[in-house]
């Protein structure tokens with residue numbers, strides 16, 4: 001059965017050759033349009049798929065001569081519904097000058113969920129029986145395209161996951177064991193361990209350097225996703241125009257310089273954990289996109305139309321108080337509630353100075369090993385010196401000071417005085433206005449040092465400060481000052 005102007009068998013062979021290895025529906029549609037347009041006066045091709053349980057259809061459509069392929073959603077037309085129900089080709093002709101015909105070819109038998117609609121220009125005609133055969137071929141090509149797409153997707157995911165896990169393993173070698181001694185941090189750990197097995201979103205709030213990322217790593221490791229990657233992004237480290245692409249990725253050509261498709265952290269963390277560090281720094285316009293992605297676990301890459309579906313567990317961290325930001329309109333209330341499902345406050349180091357001896361010992365051992373130097377001993381006087389400091393940069397600052405002290409003492413001694421002398425953090429005493437609690441801390445630690453950690457009795461710290469021992473102890477509790485490092489046998 002030959003059609004005017006083309007050889008059906010050749011047409012079908014050309015379709016199979018062109019469309020069998022298309023990776024996406026859009027490429028598939030583009031290739032089918034190109035081949036059909038060589039044989040028929042094709043004006044437009046639509047590939048429709050009925051959205052389950054609705055009278056709506058997702059349409060991928062394209063026209064010949066390099067016309068763009070578009071994806072839309074619309075209501076099904078009466079004739080399309082009838083064709084899908086019967087599984088039979090429907091042909092509608094519009095008469096008059098420039099009259100066109102439109103064939104709706106159901107795919108996959110009756111009732112069908114998919115169709116291809118061909119709009120043909122004047123003189124275009126397709127025998128309905130040939131159109132039905134064409135439908136069968138297109139249906140099988142489409143199934144093939146879906147398999148190709150799935151295989152490509154699985155291979156891409158395996159590749160990404162592999163890379164992330166390798167990266168994580170490299171990072172893990174450097175990951176410090178968490179040192180926790182104080183009651184406050186033990187409570188933090190209890191909360192982390194309790195929420196870990198669930199996919200609940202966790203918000204870690206605490207000053208910079210308090211160990212939020214280390215805690216997020218523990219949370220991830222203890223979760224069912226622990227063997228998959230945890231991908232971290234610092235939302236404050238990128239200019240606003242790049243944050244969106246860092247989160248959701250971009251397609252090639254999305255903006256100047258985007259030469260290749262780039263996967264964002266959402267995709268890289270698929271089936272693992274996404275750690276959104278410094279979430280309070282997110283620009284408002286990105287906050288709304290983040291909220292949508294968190295709600296639906298779906299998003300579009302920048303410059304792309306394809307919806308990407310992921311399965312991520314989110315841990316967010318902030319050194320800023322988000323609630324005042326919400327009140328000031330700098331952080332979206334809805335996003336705040338989305339993130340603040342299970343908040344955990346990580347106390348600053350100055351509220352848990354009791355941990356200093358254990359933390360210092362662990363950090364000195366860890367840093368010395370990394371520097372390939374012997375670990376110097378930590379004399380009690382060094383601990384006293386450390387306990388007097390306010391640690392605005394928390395454990396990170398402590399680690400930095402210890403690293404400098406190990407280097408300056410060449411691994412033999414801990415050259416703390418020299419290290420603290422080069423500490424770029426302005427000492428509270430040098431600041432023009434000192435915070436009241438910092439000043440009180442200084443007085444108390446100085447008295448404890450002078451009294452060898454003794455509180456009661458004559459020559460005790462309470463007497464030296466002119467306070468009742470009970471009052472001193474309550475102030476120490478409030479400021480998290482521990483007397484242990486000052487005690488001398």
Ligand SMILES: Nc1ncnc2c1ncn2[C@@H]1O[C@H](COP(=O)(O)OP(=O)(O)OP(=O)(O)O)[C@@H](O)[C@H]1O
Pocket residue numbers: 176177178179180206207208209210211212213214215277317319359362395396399
């Ligand atoms: N409890 C702890 N035990 C051992 N090391 C710790 C502890 N807390 C923090 N650290 C170390 O201190 C440094 C800072 O920790 P981390 O990066 O987790 O803090 P953060 O709160 O996420 O900081 P930021 O808000 O600036 O990102 C890291 O080197 C980490 O290994």
